[in-house]
Amino acid sequence: MALRILHLCQFHFETQDIRVVGSEVDGGTSLSGITDVVQTDGGGYWQADFGDADFGGRDEDERAETLAWRALNAGLAGGQAAVVRFCDRWHQPVGDLATVPHSDDAPFSDDTLYASAGAPARVLAVVNGQLGGLNATILDIALASERPLIGGEKAGYIGANGWRERVLEISSVEDIPGGKRITFQPPIRGGIAVGDPLDFDDPRCVMRRTSAPTNALSMGLWSSASISFVEDMRDPTL
Template identity: 60%
Template sequence: MALRVFDPCPFHFADQDIRVDIAVITGERSLSGFQDVDGTGGGGIWLADFAGADFGDRNDAGRAETLFWRAVNGGMQGGATAVDVLFCDRLHQPVLDSVLVPHSDGTPFSDDTLYASSGAQCVVVAVVNGQILGNAATVLDIRLTSERALLAGERFSYVGASGWGWRAAETYAVEDRGGGVTRVTFSPPIRGGVAVGDSLDFDTIRCQMTRTSPASNALSDGAFSTATISFQEDMRPPVLP
């Protein structure tokens, strides 16, 4: 069954901090001032903090926003239930603003609706490192068609194999391998495996996470809401059928 989705965009958070947290340990400092630093924790996990939400009003739209916030909060059960957290950060992806476009002849669908243009399409062409079946891989060769060039620092999502659900990764090195192939190095490592032919999503970034902050839903004048919320990546082993 699909998880609930937490989309921070409708709540107009003033601040957000979405990052990969990698724990480190430090050794003794030498006489020359050098100090060993080693990463721990298997390549890090995602953390996300959102603060300064501004939503709600006395009209129907504001009422709906507040009720939606309450429903999402209730469904997370204080962090006992995982959700797919969307990263509201399209500006820093290799895509342009999401727009609705008609058919090539300028006409919409028969019901007068339009469809969203596709900003990026990506497929894995080689798994460069990692364990068996691509688990824990941190380097992939990909073929990416996008509206903006890949610079490093962009994020992508993928469906983790073996029941791991939606996961996210952040690139920190990009190398043109020629022939339309790009090598990306990223963290955290792939959860559950990746294979040649798998798709990576550079458009809608999401990650399976659990809530770590207490519930909050302060009301001002009985209608206007402020809120904060924090998450960490859900690293509980998947329950397989």
């Protein structure tokens, strides 16, 4: 069944906090005075908080925004999963959203233009992890980007075995012959293989709502809302 795709930018959130979180346990202090810390969550998971939305009003398009917000919350009831677009283009290795003509300044025959190249990428090798790329945290990739890859960027991929849309966050980048070696968090969900594409243009992740729904109205028209998500880690094969 197709999941709802959430493009939250339409609600004009003033703040967003999308990050990988985890659980760590203090393993105690050794005789040498060193404290061991053990991560118990398998490498972390995505959490996203959006706050201070501003939408609604008297116009038809503003009314439609309010109704879209209500429909979104209704569709997430009962722990339903959805695909959340991360909308973090300014920090990706891509240029501005724009359309560009052909080299002779002419558009297509129907007068439409096409989008700039972005950052097409694919997996060259799975460096670590388990069979099929499960839980990998290091990949060799081929990348043709409009901005240099320096670490901190996010890339989307389709997790194997039903794990659908997932996102990785790069912690380090190393030049290798013919591409880049990236280290990232959280580990690959489901698996990944040589030749699989990585999406730096529009990373998106299967998540579920963790906050109570909000639908506050000012003077019956203007909305102020917030919403929180956590990566949906329910095993899709069960």
